[in-house]
Amino acid sequence: MKTLNLWKTSSIVLVTLAASLMSTASLAACRTSETEPNNSDTAANTGVCSGVTITGSISSSTDYDWYKLDVSAAGPINITLSHGTGIDLDWYLYPATGSYVSYKSTSNNPETGSYNAPAAGTYYVRVKSYSGSGSYTLNVTFPSVGGDTTVPPIVPPITAVVTGKVWLNGGLILQENAGIFVNGLRQATGKNTSTPNINSTTNCSTDWNSTPCPRVAIITAAAVNQADGVDKFNNDTASGAWSYYNLFQRHGFSPKHILSHHDTYANNSGNSSSQGQANIAIINQADLVYVIGGDQSRLARTFLKDDGSDTPLMAAIRTRYAAGNFIYAGDSAGTAIAPSTSYGEGISIGYLNQNTIRSITPANCPYVAPASDGTPAPSCLSHPSNVDFGTKIKGFGFVPNANVDTHFDNRASRSGRLGRFIAALKNIGPNVSYGIDQNTALYINGDIATVYGTGGVYVAEATSSNFGTGTKFSASSVRLSYLTEGDSFKFSDRTITSTKPLLIGSGGVNYQFSSALNSSNIFTVDANGVGSSSATFKHMIDQTPTTSTGAAPSDTYNPLSFTLTFKRDGQTQGYKNATGSYSGPYTIKKALLDIN
Structure with a gap:
């Protein structure tokens, strides 16, 4: 009791003395x-x-x-x-x-x-x-406790890759793909879940006060300019591609167009003009935004100020998203701009040779009108010294804890994206990245990311310790997975759930191949849009040898060559739906990738 009384009567003196000692010690x-x-x-x-x-x-x-x-x-x-x-x-x-x-x-x-x-x-x-x-x-x-750097930090755990709902298309989604647009994106809104008539362009009323359909605000700002965006929203093409208005009507959405683009953002992304106010009014009533493909630097320029802060139009989108029951959806460039940092242009061998990523701001992307023949100006993401190198710019931040790449292993020759995907993982910072194939979508709902479509999604997991610090790019034991339709990735504990019943190499299911598949040029893509990276990786999970390699040869623009090694260890598992001769779809859990 005396001790307690002494503490009470002396508390001010003791606290003052302790603070003084703490300050002196910490400064030292x-x-x-x-x-x-x-x-x-x-x-x-x-x-x-x-x-x-x-x-x-x-x-x-x-x-x-x-x-x-x-x-x-x-x-x-x-x-x-x-x-x-x-x-x-x-x-x-x-x-x-x-x-x-x-x-x-x-x-x-x-x-x-x-x-x-x-x-x-x-x-x-x-x-x-x-x-x-x-x-x-x-x-x-910065805020500190008396300057005492020994105080343990309070680090709130990241329990989800996003705080709400984000829908990411990997590019070139087939316009008839109801599995993505109807069973996926429209189901995610929770509205008007009846099956629409895909042959009708009048499935939904355009009166947003009464329509039961999901109300989608279409953003075409990745297009060349506003005239191009208006054309894409309103007009089918001569080759049979649907306008964005008709695409969403056919799939049971009620669409409206956001009129702000690279050439009109100064007026239309603000809140002082009539068009800017009309755009914000659409956002305030929409159930989701859908950001089309094109060039993500145009999106950054349209919706972000010179310093990367939000325009009033982007602030309205962010407010709706933060309030819940609002989906950010993107396709191609609209997907690439969704993370906190977006990267683009360049190819895999260039990113590895560059061993860093050039950084620009929206201010570096002024509007330049197309040439007289209609050819658009080069992207401001194009590197000034080497077209094969990459550039990063601030993104929208709707996927704040991961990187995202698109058209993953489907682009033309020399453009397989696994190399730039891993290089970006090193140079941008998050320890998880998603690489989404064409005609494929990743739906991220809080902690769970689920795959839709006919392709797959790469998931890479790494920390800074996975990357070398030398002048040449290198990586070791980066965890690499490949998910296909129905599979999901839980961000908080990095677990993968597969819908496929058979585990390759166990339970009486033999490996299909007795020898390894090794690639002489790992970043090539064939005429059918199948990349050597994907082919080698999928073969590795279904072969008796535990490793496969792929060469990334040097060329005129990139003097350094690299070797990619895919391998299995005790954590690695592979799933597929059938036995015998079979090409997919595979699910690959927690394989390893080295680049040297």
Whole structure:
């Protein structure tokens, strides 16, 4: 009892003394200089104190300096990076998992910026070279407990890849594909689930106050310009492709058109013009948005401001999504822009040779009218020094905890996308990526991602420790899975559920092939749109040998060659629906991929 009374009467003195000692000790432990190696988040320098300047040095274009911040509460994180003359260094701010949430990549010195952290947790600052090498100073201010960096961070777990419903088409969906449009996307809205007449373009009333059909706002801003977008929405083509109005009417939706494009966004993505207000009114009443394919940089330019922040039109979409019962749906470019960071252009061998990804902002994408023959201007994602290299730009953030790629193994020669898919996984940051085939969709509903359609979805899982830090790109033991229709991936615990009953190589089901399939050019795609990457990977899961390899040869534009090795271990499982001679669909769980 005396001890209790003493504690009560002395509490103010003791707390004051403890705070003083904490402050003194923490200041003594504050980091003031960079220590190598710190080339990844797992090796990040610790001991960063709010407001205490750190000196460091970048030695090359592949030298990344990482710093760990223990942010004790919601509030602003302010970053200032100063560097020597004749060089250009940039910084990126990352949460505990996922892509960066803020960055500065301008020609300014110092590079300054801020981010309003929504909650306590671990954050990372990465310093890198845009050009040149040399010394720098870094100063970060952030909410902290008396500057004490020993306080354990509060890291809220990520339990879902999205917070609501996101529908991602991989591109070139057959227009008659009711499995995706009716049994998939329309079912996901929960409205008007009766079977529509696919031969009718008047299935649904256009009066959104009375129609029982799902109300879809069609965004055609990935098109060349507004005139092209209006044409795609209203007119069937001479070759028999349906307009977007007719496509959605045939599948039982009531469509309306959002009129804001690369050439009209300054007026139509705001809230002060009559068209901007009309666009926002459509969004406020819609059950979903559907963002068509084309060029995702046009989408970024149309819906994001120069600095990457939301226009009023995008803010309206985000508000509806956050409120629930609203679906973000995309196709091709509309899918590629859905994550926090979108990447595009270039090919796999180029991404591996580049071993980084050029970064631009919407301000780098001004509208350029098509040539007199109608040819559109090159995408601003095209790399200025090598057309095979890739570029990234801020995305919409509806898939904040994963990367997404489309047309996955179906594009023309030299364009199989597995290489750029893994390179983006290293250089953008999330530790999960989805690669979606054509005529295939991935429906992400909170924690569960489910596959629809005739192709498949690659799922790659990695951390920074899976990637080499040398000048040549390398990766080791990246978990690689392949899901087909009916399969699902649970983001929170990374489990895969398959609808296919037979496990290859066990339960009395023999492997189909006795020898390995190895590819002499792993990124080629044949005339039927079948990529060597997919063919080799699927063969590996159904062959007696546990590994298959694929060569990625050098060429005129890309001097470095690579070898991709697919392999099985104790976690790997493969499923298919039939025995004997069989080509698919396979489900592949937790195989491994090395790139060297």
